[in-house]
Each structure stands twice: as C-alpha cells, then as structure tokens.
Amino acid sequence: MSTFQQTLFVARKDLLLGWRARTRTLAVALFGMVTLVLFSFAVAADGEVGVSAAAGFLIVALLLSSILSLEESFRLETEDRALEGLLLLPVDPVAIFYGKAIANFVLLVLLGPVLLPLTAIFFSLELDGANLLGMALLWLLAAAGIAAPGTLYASMTSRVTGRDVVLPLLLFPLTLPILMAGVRSFDLILRGDAMSQLKGWTLLLAAFDLVYWVLCGALFSRTLEE
C-alpha cells in the first residue's frame, strides 16, 4: 500500500469508528449546540447585537466542540493501545497523521450543518445562496486549521495525565490565528465587507492551514517514538 492509500485507510477506519459510536459523535454536536445556547444567553442576542456576535460565537463553538471531538478520536487509540498496534503494522506514521487529521476534519466539518442553522436562528441572521457558499468554504478552512494541530496535540495529550487541561491549554493559543481570521471572515460575509478585507482574511486563514498541515504532518512521527 502506498502512503496515500494508507492515509485513506486510516481516515476510513476513524470515520467508521465515529459512525459506530454515533451517540458519542452526536454528543459532540449536542455540546456545540449547548455552547451556542449559552452564548445567546451571554448577550442579548436580538437584532443588531446578535448579528455582530454571531461569527465569533459560531467559530468559538466549533473550537470548543473540537476539543471533545479530538479527545474522542484518541480515546480508543490509547484505551485499547490501538495506536501501538497500528505502529506495529507496516503503516507509515505520516499516513496515520494525515488519516486521523482528515477524519477529524470531516467530523468538524459535519458540525457545520448543525451549528450554522442554529446560529442563524438564534442570532437572526439572513442567509442567502451567495453568503452560504462563502460560509461553507470558510467553515472548511476553519475546520482544517483546527484539525491539523488538534490531531497532533490530541495524540500527545491523550498519553499524559490531565489531558483535559493540557489539550485546550495548548490548542487554544495555537488556533488563535485561525479563530481570528475565521471570525473576521465570517463577520465580513454576514455584515458586509465595506473595505473588501474578506480576501485578505481568507488568504491568511488558508496560509495558516497550509503551515499547520505541513508542519504537524512533518513532526507527528517524532511524537510517536518512545
């Protein structure tokens, strides 16, 4: 099997596990919804205020849910020592990383169809075809920016005590550029882009995605060696 085929194999394995544990996967989505509800309590989410806060809340909800989703993706690997078993097989660590990162990316992307309509309802957004397309693209970029460093760090923190503290502690600062670029881009789509800044923020988001996907993939194999 080539590294590419192995990558797809690992991704499929993770997605299959996610499907078998549907209730757990759904719980992550539920968690995301709950955070959105909490956010809408936090501000008087009516009219103007709601629209101006929506982009930030949506991306933060994604980030908070991602912590659960990422920890879940490595829970089985460590509980059953499955990762060690995988390493004994002739599987390229690069393939393991990109496989798991792709699976995590897909799971995060799937949160979009749940969280986005809910945000639109809670924060009275007016969606149409054009801005939905832009938001879908941005959602992909934001999910990708969280999935790559998230997979690397979740793999590390899944093997230490106190992972519930360490993973957010490490991942949140690392995703701040993603968060900022994502929030600004979403906001510009939702509330108008007077000075055409959207292209700049989206490019910045894409640049960070690329850096993280390349760098984390190159470093992942080192974190497996014991």
Next chain:
Amino acid sequence: MASATSRLPSRRKAVFAIAIAAIAAILIFLAVGGIGENLVYYWSPSELLSAGDQAYGATVRLGGLVAPGSVVRSADGLELDFAVTDGVERVPVHARAVPPAMFREGIGVVVEGRLSRNGVFETKRLMVKHDNQYQPPSEGDERSLEELAKTMQLGADDT
C-alpha cells in the same frame, strides 16, 4: 514498504526539508502577497469616504492626522471636535473622550466609532498613534503634513 523506509533518516530529512521550504514559501507569500493591503487596523479618511453607504453605521476605526487648526475642546474638557486627515480627505470627528496627553494638531490618531449620516464621525475611544521617531525636545519637528501622513502607513506603496 513505506514503514521500512519511513524510519530511515534520509526520508525524515526530506520530509523536514519539504516542510521548511513550504513554510518559508508561505511566509514569503504573506510578506509580498498583498494581504496587508486588505488587513488594516484602521481606515484612512479617503477609504472611509469612498466606502460609500457601507461606511455608515458600522463600527470602524478611522486613522489619520489631526488636521492643523481643527481642534475645538468643550468647556468641561469632556468633549472634543477635530478633523482627521490623510492629506487628501478630511473627516470631522466628535469625540466623547478625554484625549491622551500627546494629543495635538498634526499627530496620528485612531478613533473607534461610527460615521453618522451628517458626516461626523462619532467616537468614544480615541487613541494616539506615535511614529517611530524619537527625538529630544531641542529637535523641533519640521516635517510637513505629507511626511507625517506617511507615518500612518496610509499610502498604497507601504509594505
């Protein structure tokens, strides 16, 4: 097989070399790719006025020089009227804020607020932007308004 080769240092070095090259390329792209023209902390008066209808009502930051001769302080010192200019356009500003001590005519300022329909920019947050010139008091500031405007990074050619 992949696993047999993956443990070899040469392969690892190749992965690292590709990663470093890719990241260098991305950083260079960020540097010269013109993202900076779009990502701005504040708008110049020209940009604000040319934004048309979209400029009204939204909370934005406006940056420029305090136009000479435009500062009018209210009697109680709590309100302030002045104009922000980039050497081309002027926007009148009404600030309900106590300005920092450095506030004066000809200095760079960034104000956060919104442009109202009567063309006055209303703000409650007034920030002074200092340039990178550090000189003792004996050295007077002989720079023209145009030179000062350059320190606001408003020009299209700034990098």
Next chain:
Amino acid sequence: MAEGPAGVIIGGWPYVITAYSITAVALALNIARLAARERKADKNKESDSNG
C-alpha cells in the same frame, strides 16, 4: 505647527518606575528561583551519591 506644552506628556514617572520595577522584580524572582532549584538539585545529587 503648534509646538509647546500642548501635546507633550508631562510627568508619567509612575508608569516608567512601574515598568522598570516589574522587569527588575521578575528577573530577580527568576534568579532566586533558579538558585533555589540549584540547591535542591545539588542536595538530591549528594543524597544520591551517599545512598
């Protein structure tokens, strides 16, 4: 251009002194912390070689 007292910060020494003191205190605390750690490390080593 109008020069003179307007637009010149008068005073502000408390801010300056705070900035310098915080820097000095932080560095001093770090030095003290390292000294304490070193004593501890030396002690452990001694007890290792003794035991």
Next chain:
Amino acid sequence: MRNVATGIGLLGILLLLVGSYVGLFVAPPERHMGDVQRIMYVHVPTAWIGLLCSTFAMIFAVAYLWTGRNRWDDRLVGALEISVILGGLLLVQGMLWGRVTWGIWWTWDVRLTTSLIMFLLFAGVLALRSFVEEPLRRATWSSVATIIAYVDVPLVYFCVRWFRSLHQVQSSPETVHSSMIIPLRINAFAMLFIAIWLIAWRARIESKSRGAERPPERIEIQGAQNG
C-alpha cells in the same frame, strides 16, 4: 564554563544598571512623549531579546530532534523560560507605555495580538512539560510544540510592516536620536547577557536533576546515532 556564564550574567546585570541609569537620568526626554518614552530603554531590549530567545528555543528544539542529545533539551527549557518571562514583561511594559501615549491599556492591534499569542504559545509548551513525566517523551514533545509555536514569531516581528497597525513600525538609528541610542544599546546587550546566563544556568540545573533521575544517558545517545 560555569564561571564564564556567571561572569556574563554579572556583566549583564551591571550593564542593565548602567543602561537604565543612563536611560532614566542622562538621556533627554522625548519631545512629545516626555519622560514616559524612557520605558523604551527597557521595552525594546525586552522585545528584541525575547524574540531572540524564542529563536534560540526553536534552534535548540530542532537540534534536539536532529541529534537526540539531552543537552539540547536542557538548553530548550532555559530558552523557553526566558522567552516566556520576557514575553510577559513585554506585554506589561507595553500596556504601561500604551496607557500613557496611546491612551489605552490594550487593543486588538496585530502587534499586540501576535505578541500575546506568542506568550501563550510558549507558556503552553512549558505547561505541556509540567504534565509529562517521562523525560524522553517530554523532550521530544516540547521540541515539537516549540517548533510549531515558533510560526508566530516572524509574524510578531514583521506584522507592523505588513499590516497597518496602531503599534509603530520598528525604529532605526535614523529615527532615534543618538543620545537615545546609547542607553538602548547598552540595555539590549545587558538583556542579551542576562538571557544567555539564565539559559545556561537553567540548562545546568536541568542536566543535574536529569542526572539524578536517570543516570544512563549513554543508551539514549546510541539510540540517536542509530536514527
């Protein structure tokens, strides 16, 4: 070696005292910022040496991954700790300076934001270290985390040129009066010497406590040479 490092450190402290004296009492006030501008003589060296130390940390991290030698991990801890300390100080000094000159403690300007992110990222690596007990794993993971965290550092330095920001762009000898350059340079060298001293000291302590917890380092070096 130990005496050399301590000598450098003492020289650094002496220089810091001299430079700060010159900056506080000899150098002229700035024509607009007045005496508040004197924060620059500690703020700018903190920024320079802080960025330099995080660069050291990144180099040590790469060196550790490359060679697997413990000494690079020892130095990495030292460089990380100094980066975090200087990064935190940088933010505090900047807030104080910004409060007086800009009129605000904080705003989400690119320079301020990226500096805060840098501080959080490197502090996060130290946090990671504190959670990992096993030395080999701790060393590898903190190297990996350091390299990823370093992505932000070029952004901190260049963002004021790339993006229009509230923070002024870097000053240069042309924009700073000669009487102000002297204390700035003295303090920059002072901070550099202090940082080198503290990194070396921290590395020595780390290597001592490592010796206490696992004596057979030989095995690891062999492993590293094999790949």
